[in-house]
Amino acid sequence: MSETKSFTGKVPPQNINAERHLLASILIDPGSYELVQLQKIGKKDFYDTRHQFIYQAICELNKKGKPIDLITLTEIIETMNLREKSGGADYISALLDSIPTSANVEYYAEIVKQKSILRQLIHVSGDLISKSMENPEDVYSLIDQAEKNIFDINQDSFTSNFSHIKQVLNEAIEELAHMDSSQGSLSGVPSGYPDLDERTDGFQKQEMVIIAARPSAGKTSFALNVACNSAIRKGKKIGFFSCEMNKDSLVKRMLCSEAQVNQLAMRKGMLSQIEKERIVQAAGNLYETIIVFDDTPNIPIMELRSKARKMKKDYDIDMLMIDYLQLITVGDEMGKNTPRHEQIGYVSRSLKGLARELDVPVIALAQLNRNVESRGDESRPRLSDLKDSGSIEQDADVILFIHNKSSEENKSQETDVREVIIGKNRNGPTDIIKMVFLKNYTRFQLMTKAYAGE
Numbered sequence: 001m002s003e004t005k006s007f008t009g010k011v012p013p014q015n016i017n018a019e020r021h022l023l024a025s026i027l028i029d030p031g032s033y034e035l036v037q038l039q040k041i042g043k044k045d046f047y048d049t050r051h052q053f054i055y056q057a058i059c060e061l062n063k064k065g066k067p068i069d070l071i072t073l074t075e076i077i078e079t080m081n082l083r084e085k086s087g088g089a090d091y092i093s094a095l096l097d098s099i100p101t102s103a104n105v106e107y108y109a110e111i112v113k114q115k116s117i118l119r120q121l122i123h124v125s126g127d128l129i130s131k132s133m134e135n136p137e138d139v140y141s142l143i144d145q146a147e148k149n150i151f152d153i154n155q156d157s158f159t160s161n162f163s164h165i166k167q168v169l170n171e172a173i174e175e176l177a178h179m180d181s182s183q184g185s186l187s188g189v190p191s192g193y194p195d196l197d198e199r200t201d202g203f204q205k206q207e208m209v210i211i212a213a214r215p216s217a218g219k220t221s222f223a224l225n226v227a228c229n230s231a232i233r234k235g236k237k238i239g240f241f242s243c244e245m246n247k248d249s250l251v252k253r254m255l256c257s258e259a260q261v262n263q264l265a266m267r268k269g270m271l272s273q274i275e276k277e278r279i280v281q282a283a284g285n286l287y288e289t290i291i292v293f294d295d296t297p298n299i300p301i302m303e304l305r306s307k308a309r310k311m312k313k314d315y316d317i318d319m320l321m322i323d324y325l326q327l328i329t330v331g332d333e334m335g336k337n338t339p340r341h342e343q344i345g346y347v348s349r350s351l352k353g354l355a356r357e358l359d360v361p362v363i364a365l366a367q368l369n370r371n372v373e374s375r376g377d378e379s380r381p382r383l384s385d386l387k388d389s390g391s392i393e394q395d396a397d398v399i400l401f402i403h404n405k406s407s408e409e410n411k412s413q414e415t416d417v418r419e420v421i422i423g424k425n426r427n428g429p430t431d432i433i434k435m436v437f438l439k440n441y442t443r444f445q446l447m448t449k450a451y452a453g454e
Contacts, residue, residue, distance in 0.1 A: 024103035045116035102113035144302035192229020203361035207397035231289035243327035258282035324365035345391030399424035
């Protein structure tokens with residue numbers, strides 16, 4: 001029997017009797033094996049090494065479709081040369097004398113699994129302490145790996161539950177009844193632009209959305225408009241990572257956009273009394289929202305993931321926004337000589353995984369390459385124009401392009417015509433949304449509203 005001690009000098013958590021009763025239950029009633037599998041019990045979940053090899057042999061019998069009993073088990077143990085490691089036929093026979101029935105097998109399995117999780121946590125903690133004592137240079141990589149290890153332990157403890165069609169039907173009917181009582185509501189986080197929301201049904205949980213454009217096309221402004229629309233008018237909680245602009249500049253942009261006040265005039269202190277009142281009103285509206293900023297420049301992807309988890313835990317955010325993808329860096333997890341397109345691909349996959357992990361939409365801004373400009377003003381962006389990596393196109397569920405349609409002579413005016421192009425929509429149609437960009441306010445409006453003076 002294993003007597004390995006943990007780094008604390010104590011015997012790790014275990015329950016040998018529960019392990020014995022679990023194995024005996026399977027031998028008494030082979031049907032119990034399926035109940036044990038629902039607890040995701042594996043060989044390493046047993047503390048006693050004899051029990052590990054006995055369970056390994058039981059799994060092998062099941063894999064081969066053979067009956068599980070004392071005779072077949074002792075035979076396959078001989079075949080696998082596990083007699084000494086498993087304690088031999090006498091020890092296996094003694095297991096059957098430990099309990100009269102398999103009625104409590106699920107209870108035994110739960111105990112075994114819980115003790116195993118505690119041992120895994122001790123191991124991960126001990127490894128973290130050991131590596132921390134070595135004073136590593138890449139601290140954030142160590143933190144990220146520790147978080148991943150703990151999340152992996154938690155994930156391994158989940159069980160899959162069957163759902164009878166009656167239960168699923170009841171849930172579906174309830175959902176339909178709710179939809180009927182709130183017709184027109186979105187299933188995802190709204191952007192605040194009805195024409196866009198109609199085609200996407202809002203930004204969906206676990207999806208990665210890319211907003212791409214050339215520099216100065218309004219990516220950040222559009223993202224901030226969406227954040228304000230969702231937070232102020234729909235009560236959504238937003239996390240915002242800015243790798244380019246500091247949080248003060250972002251908030252000032254949001255204030256000017258919401259109050260429809262000229263940014264330059266505010267910066268120069270040349271606001272009228274009415275404009276000041278609008279700023280105060282906009283500030284009051286924003287004060288009641290939950291928008292959480294992090295403006296770490298060139299943030300490493302592992303640090304971003306760690307902070308995003310904390311945002312979700314502390315603020316229960318409904319949507320995560322990142323400005324912008326190509327400014328996120330990678331640490332020592334990739335070599336310094338790794339090509340840039342591979343690094344961007346790694347970042348893209350990480351953000352997609354983060355969306356699924358946090359169960360929120362992740363909206364990442366991205367740059368387009370110069371091919372758009374070389375095709376002329378009227379040439380719309382394509383998926384192939386995404387800068388540095390084709391992985392972005394593959395990983396994203398929705399890709400929006402912001403295209404400036406204004407001619408050269410109109411680019412100095414206060415208003416520009418913009419197109420928000422739905423270039424990819426995994427679960428809906430692609431389309432083009434006509435918008436107007438109010439430059440002084442850094443504000444996007446649907447074309448019909450803008451020309452109606454709203």
